[in-house]
Amino acid sequence: xxxxxxxxxxxxxxxxxxxxxxxxxxxxxxxxxxxxxxxxxxxxxxxxxxxxxxxxxxxxxxxxxxxxxxxxxxxxxxxxxxxxxxxxxxxxxxxxxxxxxxxxxxxxxxxxxxxxxxxxxxxxxxxxxxxxxxxxxxxxxxxxxxxxxxxxxxxxxxxxxxxxxxxxxxxxxxxxxxxxxxxxxxxxxxxxxxxxxxxxxxxxxxxxxxxxxxxxxxxxxxxxxxxxxxxxxxxxxxxxxxxxxxxxxxxxxxxxxxxxxxxxxxxxxxxxxxxxxxxxxxxxxxxxx
Numbered sequence: 063x064x065x066x067x068x069x070x071x072x073x074x075x076x077x078x079x080x081x082x083x084x085x086x087x088x089x090x091x092x093x094x095x096x097x098x099x100x101x102x103x104x105x106x107x108x109x110x111x112x113x114x115x116x117x118x119x120x121x122x123x124x125x126x127x128x129x130x131x132x133x134x135x136x137x138x139x140x141x142x143x144x145x146x147x148x149x150x151x152x153x154x155x156x157x158x159x160x161x162x163x164x165x166x167x168x169x170x171x172x173x174x175x176x177x178x179x180x181x182x183x184x185x186x187x188x189x190x191x192x193x194x195x196x197x198x199x200x201x202x203x204x205x206x207x208x209x210x211x212x213x214x215x216x217x218x219x220x221x222x223x224x225x226x227x228x229x230x231x232x233x234x235x236x237x238x239x240x241x242x243x244x245x246x247x248x249x250x251x252x253x254x255x256x257x258x259x260x261x262x263x264x265x266x267x268x269x270x271x272x273x274x275x276x277x278x279x280x281x282x283x284x285x286x287x288x289x290x291x292x293x294x295x296x297x298x299x300x301x302x303x304x305x306x307x308x309x310x311x312x313x314x315x316x317x318x319x320x321x322x323x324x325x326x327x328x329x330x331x332x333x334x335x336x337x338x339x340x341x342x343x344x345x346x347x348x349x350x351x
Contacts, residue, residue, distance in 0.1 A: 104155035221251030
């Protein structure tokens with residue numbers, strides 16, 4: 063049993079979901095966290111990290127093209143916990159590997175042999191023949207995706223308990239549905255996965271959820287400005303366990319250094335306010351009983 067007052071939020075490992083569009087700085091922000099660091103690279107974005115951390119000696123990575131290889135490595139990392147930060151970059155291409163792996167198990171067409179099969183189809187088409195059919199994703203594959211991601215999230219929580227920061231980067235998909243009767247539009251934003259069940263579950267295990275974006279500067283001579291929201295802003299969901307500003311401009315700054323300075327801030331909370339006569343009310347009720 064633990065006491066809430068004993069939790070040191072500053073030194074406690076952070077489980078952070080970094081989400082947003084393409085090219086908004088998620089990978090670079092993740093790479094600014096404490097070292098040594100291991101990056102599970104599913105996007106082949108290591109070059110951009112190397113560009114902005116040219117002298118860093120404690121960032122290690124593996125570029126994965128196989129879910130099985132990643133799962134084996136991730137299990138070993140969970141057993142030994144040799145790093146201060148582990149980054150999964152990104153969810154979008156991780157689920158591609160998961161789906162591909164399970165499609166392969168049931169004997170369907172995978173990403174690995176899709177190109178070869180397409181070329182064979184072109185040759186056969188010229189001869190008036192067709193060979194092979196591209197396998198469609200089935201409900202079983204969606205279930206496998208959810209199960210695999212659940213296992214990854216469980217292992218991530220184990221790493222966090224062993225004082226390892228966990229960062230998952232993810233892309234967002236926006237859907238717009240129109241009410242036929244009223245003509246009004248409803249905008250929904252989800253993490254980009256195959257199944258909505260998996261996309262809905264992932265944010266529930268992260269204390270820190272940051273939404274990344276860019277915008278043009280008023281000064282046209284300057285490049286893009288990089289911003290992050292740490293609380294809900296319209297359709298973009300975000301949250302933090304710390305007293306972070308709701309929006310942070312981290313252009314040309316070390317992202318972790320920018321947020322770290324807020325980790326130790328403690329403020330009075332209205333949740334702890336107790337009416338002065340509450341004690342008297344309790345006593346009077348007890349007397350009646």
